[in-house]
Amino acid sequence: MSEPVTTHTPSKLEKILAAGHLAITSECGPPRGSDPEAITKKAEMIKDHVDAINITDNQTSVTRLSSLASCIHLKLMGLEPVLQMVVRDRNRIALQSDILGAASFDINNILCLSGDHQSFGDSAQGQNVFDIDSMQLIQTVRYMRDEGKFLGGDEIKRPPNMFVGAAANPFADPFEIRVPRLAKKIAAGAEFIQTQCIYNLEKFELWLEQVRDRGLDEKIHILAGLTPFKSAGMAKYMKNRVPGMDVPDDVVKRMSGVAKEKQADEGIKICIESIQRLKETKGVKGFHIMAIEWEEMVPGIVESAGLYPRPNIE
Amino acid sequence: MIVAERKPIEEVVETVEDFDRILVLGCNECVTVCEAGGKKEVGVLASALRMYFMNQGKEVKIDEITLERQCDHEYLEELRNNIDDYDCVISLACGVGVQFMAEKYFNKPILPGVNTKFMGATEERGVWGERCQGCGQCMLAETGGICPVSRCAKRLFNGPCGGSSDGMCEVGDDLVCAWQLIVERLKELNKMDDYETITPIKDWSTDRAGGPRKVVREDVRQ
Numbered sequence: 001m002s003e004p005v006t007t008h009t010p011s012k013l014e015k016i017l018a019a020g021h022l023a024i025t026s027e028c029g030p031p032r033g034s035d036p037e038a039i040t041k042k043a044e045m046i047k048d049h050v051d052a053i054n055i056t057d058n059q060t061s062v063t064r065l066s067s068l069a070s071c072i073h074l075k076l077m078g079l080e081p082v083l084q085m086v087v088r089d090r091n092r093i094a095l096q097s098d099i100l101g102a103a104s105f106d107i108n109n110i111l112c113l114s115g116d117h118q119s120f121g122d123s124a125q126g127q128n129v130f131d132i133d134s135m136q137l138i139q140t141v142r143y144m145r146d147e148g149k150f151l152g153g154d155e156i157k158r159p160p161n162m163f164v165g166a167a168a169n170p171f172a173d174p175f176e177i178r179v180p181r182l183a184k185k186i187a188a189g190a191e192f193i194q195t196q197c198i199y200n201l202e203k204f205e206l207w208l209e210q211v212r213d214r215g216l217d218e219k220i221h222i223l224a225g226l227t228p229f230k231s232a233g234m235a236k237y238m239k240n241r242v243p244g245m246d247v248p249d250d251v252v253k254r255m256s257g258v259a260k261e262k263q264a265d266e267g268i269k270i271c272i273e274s275i276q277r278l279k280e281t282k283g284v285k286g287f288h289i290m291a292i293e294w295e296e297m298v299p300g301i302v303e304s305a306g307l308y309p310r311p312n313i314e
Numbered sequence: 315m316i317v318a319e320r321k322p323i324e325e326v327v328e329t330v331e332d333f334d335r336i337l338v339l340g341c342n343e344c345v346t347v348c349e350a351g352g353k354k355e356v357g358v359l360a361s362a363l364r365m366y367f368m369n370q371g372k373e374v375k376i377d378e379i380t381l382e383r384q385c386d387h388e389y390l391e392e393l394r395n396n397i398d399d400y401d402c403v404i405s406l407a408c409g410v411g412v413q414f415m416a417e418k419y420f421n422k423p424i425l426p427g428v429n430t431k432f433m434g435a436t437e438e439r440g441v442w443g444e445r446c447q448g449c450g451q452c453m454l455a456e457t458g459g460i461c462p463v464s465r466c467a468k469r470l471f472n473g474p475c476g477g478s479s480d481g482m483c484e485v486g487d488d489l490v491c492a493w494q495l496i497v498e499r500l501k502e503l504n505k506m507d508d509y510e511t512i513t514p515i516k517d518w519s520t521d522r523a524g525g526p527r528k529v530v531r532e533d534v535r536q
């Protein structure tokens with residue numbers, strides 16, 4: 001990495017990616033209560049093995065401690081949070097306000113998402129907002145950062161300085177627009193991508209090939225998303241019940257093929273093998289390991305995949 | 315049309331139990347087409363009420379009238395001379411008709427007999443689907459004639475989201491993904507290049523968000 005590295009924000013994640021390292025991010029889901037230790041304990045488990053930690057925003061529409069407050073806890077621990085923000089629950093006033101709130105704590109990464117529909121969660125009878133969509137949220141953060149202005153046109157004193165990310169699901173339908181959709185997110189201003197959990201590596205590689213054909217991998221940092229299975233039951237659930245998830249039959253078979261007490265090990269093994277295979281794939285700039293309520297496994301996965309120690313960049 | 319659904323009879327009974335002279339008032343427009351509040355449904359509800367009160371041993375006068383429309387002064391005026399023959403009116407019109415009746419006959423309880431659902435079309439006999447939410451700034455020209463506001467559960471302008479699976483929406487098995495439809499239409503119209511144009515943030519001030527709306531046409535005003 002002899003070329004001089006340019007970055008646009010103080011984000012450590014951006015610096016690591018810009019320097020050409022494979023980045024590792026992980027995520028922590030906030031608790032359904034107000035105990036900050038639920039967040040800080042999870043963060044302690046993984047902090048030395050990841051470069052940044054995503055905090056989910058009321059994921060699956062179940063009400064939880066807020067992403068912003070959780071990110072502040074991480075920031076106070078000296079860690080690098082990625083603020084996940086969905087457009088389901090806030091209009092443009094609240095979104096911009098929370099972005100400024102995060103910026104006031106120098107939270108330097110944001111992941112712009114639509115959010116699961118509220119009918120999945122604990123407030124199915126609630127209203128949703130969807131004042132803007134995730135594509136437009138990307139534009140909003142970039143506008144606030146680059147132009148130093150609110151959407152309404154007024155000047156922001158001390159604008160947010162965030163590295164802007166988005167999600168991509170290479171497995172959702174219709175497949176043919178999955179690459180154009182990525183192009184659209186790049187055009188909107190996204191700088192990094194964290195993908196949906198990858199179990200169908202062939203399909204992911206096909207998507208990536210099309211991404212490379214359009215030269216899009218040069219324009220955005222793609223972090224491959226991975227979630228280790230804890231059990232064969234989880235694999236079946238993800239396959240059949242989670243919208244937009246692609247779990248091939250042979251993966252379910254592999255999980256079911258080992259004794260129950262060995263299934264967790266098998267899930268971790270599959271995850272590590274996936275990382276090792278994708279590490280060599282052009283266009284993959286890092287990994288986003290979502291070990292759902294299983295954060296203690298992240299350090300082992302990172303080490304076994306040969307991605308430890310993490311680069312020391314300040 | 316405005317699509318409505320009949321309220322359960324028990325719910326209607328609860329609202330009219332204390333009255334002795336009831337008018338069941340239908341509307342010959344949308345609610346007739348969607349079989350919720352036309353002449354036929356007026357007859358069905360009136361019969362059900364008569365039966366209920368008979369079982370209760372209570373004598374109640376129940377009449378049936380179906381107007382051409384309940385959203386126009388001239389048709390509502392037809393009731394002017396006999397409205398005082400009734401203690402209350404069950405309107406089987408959409409929420410517009412119920413309110414317009416209430417505005418016109420200010421001292422009369424006007425009770426809704428249907429739940430007004432949406433603006434939609436008859437997809438097949440007995441199935442009505444939503445097509446429009448009246449956002450006030452139509453963008454169907456850009457989306458292949460398929461509306462993301464009314465047909466995408468997240469009203470995404472740059473969809474689809476990651477929850478689109480086999481052409482279906484993550485919200486429910488029988489709900490088609492609007493963006494799947496948009497993409498199919500754009501392909502058919504040879505306009506797939508348009509897909510990559512980012513739709514800018516919408517001005518919702520013409521929508522419900524801007525407050526109750528009004529259309530004024532000075533040229534046709536009297």
